[in-house]
Amino acid sequence: MARKTAKTLPGTLADKRAKAGGKTGPKTQVKTGHKTRKGDDPSHYPLLGRALLGIDTPKSANVIFWGLAALCVVLFLLDFTYDKHGHFEVEHIPGFYGIYGYVMFTGLILVAKALRVLIKRPEDFYGDKAVDSEAYPEDQLARIKNDG
Amino acid sequence: MVETLPTAFLFIVAALVLLAIPQGKARGVLLLAVPLLAAWQVWSLPMGTFQQVNFFGFTLDLMRVDKLSRVFGLIFCLAAFLGNLYAWHVRDTIQQVAALLYAGAAIGAVFAGDLITLFFYWEGTAIASVFLIWARRTEGAYHTGMRYLIIQIASGVILLAGSAFLYRETGSIAFERMTLGSLGTWLIFLSFGIKCAFPLLHNWLQDSYPAATVTGTVILSAFTTKLAVYALARGFAGTEILIYIGAVMTLFPIFFAEIENDLRRVLAYSLNNQLGFMVVGIGVGTEMALNGTASHAFAHILYKALLFMSVGAVLFRTGTSKASELGGLYRTMPRTAMFCLVGAASISAFPLFSGFVTKSLILDETAAAHYPIIWGALVFASAGVLSHSGIKIPYFTFFAHDSGLRPKEAPIHMQLAMGLTAFLCIFIGVYPDPLYALLPYPVEFHPYTMGHVVGQLQLLCFALLAFGVLMRTGIHPPEIRAVNLDTDVVYRWFLPRVIAVVGGWIARVWTANLDLLSKSVMGVWSGLNRTHGPEGKLAKNWPTGSMVLWLAVFLGIALIVDFAS
Numbered sequence: 001m002a003r004k005t006a007k008t009l010p011g012t013l014a015d016k017r018a019k020a021g022g023k024t025g026p027k028t029q030v031k032t033g034h035k036t037r038k039g040d041d042p043s044h045y046p047l048l049g050r051a052l053l054g055i056d057t058p059k060s061a062n063v064i065f066w067g068l069a070a071l072c073v074v075l076f077l078l079d080f081t082y083d084k085h086g087h088f089e090v091e092h093i094p095g096f097y098g099i100y101g102y103v104m105f106t107g108l109i110l111v112a113k114a115l116r117v118l119i120k121r122p123e124d125f126y127g128d129k130a131v132d133s134e135a136y137p138e139d140q141l142a143r144i145k146n147d148g
Numbered sequence: 149m150v151e152t153l154p155t156a157f158l159f160i161v162a163a164l165v166l167l168a169i170p171q172g173k174a175r176g177v178l179l180l181a182v183p184l185l186a187a188w189q190v191w192s193l194p195m196g197t198f199q200q201v202n203f204f205g206f207t208l209d210l211m212r213v214d215k216l217s218r219v220f221g222l223i224f225c226l227a228a229f230l231g232n233l234y235a236w237h238v239r240d241t242i243q244q245v246a247a248l249l250y251a252g253a254a255i256g257a258v259f260a261g262d263l264i265t266l267f268f269y270w271e272g273t274a275i276a277s278v279f280l281i282w283a284r285r286t287e288g289a290y291h292t293g294m295r296y297l298i299i300q301i302a303s304g305v306i307l308l309a310g311s312a313f314l315y316r317e318t319g320s321i322a323f324e325r326m327t328l329g330s331l332g333t334w335l336i337f338l339s340f341g342i343k344c345a346f347p348l349l350h351n352w353l354q355d356s357y358p359a360a361t362v363t364g365t366v367i368l369s370a371f372t373t374k375l376a377v378y379a380l381a382r383g384f385a386g387t388e389i390l391i392y393i394g395a396v397m398t399l400f401p402i403f404f405a406e407i408e409n410d411l412r413r414v415l416a417y418s419l420n421n422q423l424g425f426m427v428v429g430i431g432v433g434t435e436m437a438l439n440g441t442a443s444h445a446f447a448h449i450l451y452k453a454l455l456f457m458s459v460g461a462v463l464f465r466t467g468t469s470k471a472s473e474l475g476g477l478y479r480t481m482p483r484t485a486m487f488c489l490v491g492a493a494s495i496s497a498f499p500l501f502s503g504f505v506t507k508s509l510i511l512d513e514t515a516a517a518h519y520p521i522i523w524g525a526l527v528f529a530s531a532g533v534l535s536h537s538g539i540k541i542p543y544f545t546f547f548a549h550d551s552g553l554r555p556k557e558a559p560i561h562m563q564l565a566m567g568l569t570a571f572l573c574i575f576i577g578v579y580p581d582p583l584y585a586l587l588p589y590p591v592e593f594h595p596y597t598m599g600h601v602v603g604q605l606q607l608l609c610f611a612l613l614a615f616g617v618l619m620r621t622g623i624h625p626p627e628i629r630a631v632n633l634d635t636d637v638v639y640r641w642f643l644p645r646v647i648a649v650v651g652g653w654i655a656r657v658w659t660a661n662l663d664l665l666s667k668s669v670m671g672v673w674s675g676l677n678r679t680h681g682p683e684g685k686l687a688k689n690w691p692t693g694s695m696v697l698w699l700a701v702f703l704g705i706a707l708i709v710d711f712a713s
């Protein structure tokens with residue numbers, strides 16, 4: 001389920017990284033996963049991180065998606081196996097919660113997407129004296145690289 | 149023995165003691181010990197009212213302990229402990245003192261038995277907490293802090309005004325259940341509503357929480373809004389308008405959260421949405437609904453803190469909390485990712501996680517009270533929670549596309565704080581009985597019925613499937629660098645511009661008037677100057693004698709007038 005990568009904007013972290021280290025920014029990231037990055041050594045990752053690498057492939061994303069679909073079918077069928085004691089009539093429709101969840105979730109995303117058209121503004125909309133357009137003070141951070 | 153000192157004073161005394169201890173581990177130990185000591189005190193206190201003091205003829209009840217105040221007192225102590233553990237590395241006296249005083253004030257307000265004590269602590273939370281924002285020490289944080297402070301202080305002033313009106317009406321300052329109707333009760337309601345982030349009064353929350361320090365936001369997330377929930381539960385339980393206000397609160401933030409880029413602001417919207425569930429519970433007002441509100445506040449403080457902690461840890465290690473800049477961090481921050489997932493599952497109310505055993509109480513009571521539309525809205529909002537807090541936060545931070553960032557795992561104390569909080573989230577979900585036993589009223593509720601579990605899993609899994617479909621089809625909106633307008637645009641952008649324009653007009657009119665005036669004055673002046681000035685005609689014969697003559701004439705006239713009258 002790799003999503004479309006955001007464009008590397010000037011001044012962003014990804015842009016700075018690309019300039020500083022010559023490393024590939026998100027723009028060049030391809031769906032094949034972690035090992036495409038130059039100079040990236042998974043053997044330095046924590047054990048749990050390495051274990052999780054296995055599921056971060058397009059193939060396992062597919063497995064997860066279809067597994068989820070299968071789970072949904074099972075949950076739908078489960079509705080026929082017990083007596084429902086809902087407060088409202090609609091709750092007795094088989095798969096009511098599933099259908100409601102699917103439809104409303106999709107509706108939410110579509111409405112939010114439309115809302116973005118109306119209310120989206122540049123990051124410096126409130127000027128340069130707003131937290132959105134200023135960097136977090138470096139002295140309060142401990143930016144350490146994994147193998148650093 | 150335990151009754152000798154109000155719990156809030158423990159924190160205030162500790163804040164003073166802290167200043168005497170040099171910066172370092174000893175301070176950290178004190179910051180952890182005080183909430184534990186306070187929790188022990190709250191736990192040991194018998195029910196009743198203690199610490200009554202006289203104040204200008206009023207009797208103030210500093211410690212009113214009952215089951216409602218106790219459960220909020222305990223979770224506040226726990227939140228202070230976890231927040232301070234997370235902030236173990238902080239060597240900033242301002243933040244340390246602010247965290248103690250803020251927690252103390254919130255706990256003091258919870259145990260306040262009268263409106264005057266409540267007012268003092270209410271303002272105390274405002275003043276102490278703003279330093280957690282200012283401690284970021286940037287100009288943006290300074291301005292945000294000022295906006296936050298103005299709104300919070302205004303809430304307190306309105307509370308005081310409402311209390312004064314109520315006192316004139318009833319002759320009592322006791323903080324008990326009220327009925328909306330008089331000016332006094334409406335003002336108090338408004339004051340609680342501001343702090344509880346009611347729709348249109350909400351934007352201070354999303355404005356300020358992302359502006360605080362890494363650890364400050366974690367601490368901020370626990371107290372102010374839940375104090376307001378407590379105050380509403382105490383003062384306005386069963387007020388029907390709260391059902392509708394709460395339902396709107398659950399709905400509108402989910403749209404904003406979906407398209408927000410700053411993940412700490414996403415969590416602030418999500419917090420707002422969760423408050424909505426609690427407010428609906430208060431509006432329904434039955435014993436079980438109030439149990440639902442209290443338990444949901446308890447669980448919510450933990451999983452919300454956990455989510456803020458995990459995003460905070462990412463900010464601490466990468467310098468950003470913006471979704472557009474993050475992704476793929478599970479590689480090197482896998483534990484933080486796991487803790488975040490626990491928080492996400494808890495807030496989404498997956499069975500076996502804390503949100504499930506508390507939110508279903510509110511949903512069930514809303515349905516039992518026959519509010520079908522409100523119930524439908526709450527179920528929709530539950531799917532919305534999954535969307536931004538369940539999926540967006542963990543997925544776009546730790547998974548999704550690889551940002552190329554390879555930060556080190558969070559410091560050990562942060563992991564410990566997150567681990568403990570995650571444990572509590574799962575513990576409450578798996579074994580809710582101890583939490584249920586803490587609630588204000590006896591609990592007759594079984595969350596793990598077939599209907600509850602299957603229904604909730606259906607809702608969540610089908611919503612997840614919808615997410616999968618939207619991602620695969622490319623319909624899901626990408627994370628982009630932008631800000632979104634909310635009501636704060638009125639006072640951050642629109643009003644300043646209106647004032648600038650109107651101010652410009654006023655300045656123009658003023659200058660024009662001034663010009664006109666100065667021209668006419670100058671005209672008179674130059675006219676006089678022409679005749680009486682040094683170069684004027686009259687100056688030609690200007691001996692001192694003529695002045696004496698004129699003086700004599702005026703004196704004469706004055707004498708005649710005086711004599712004649």
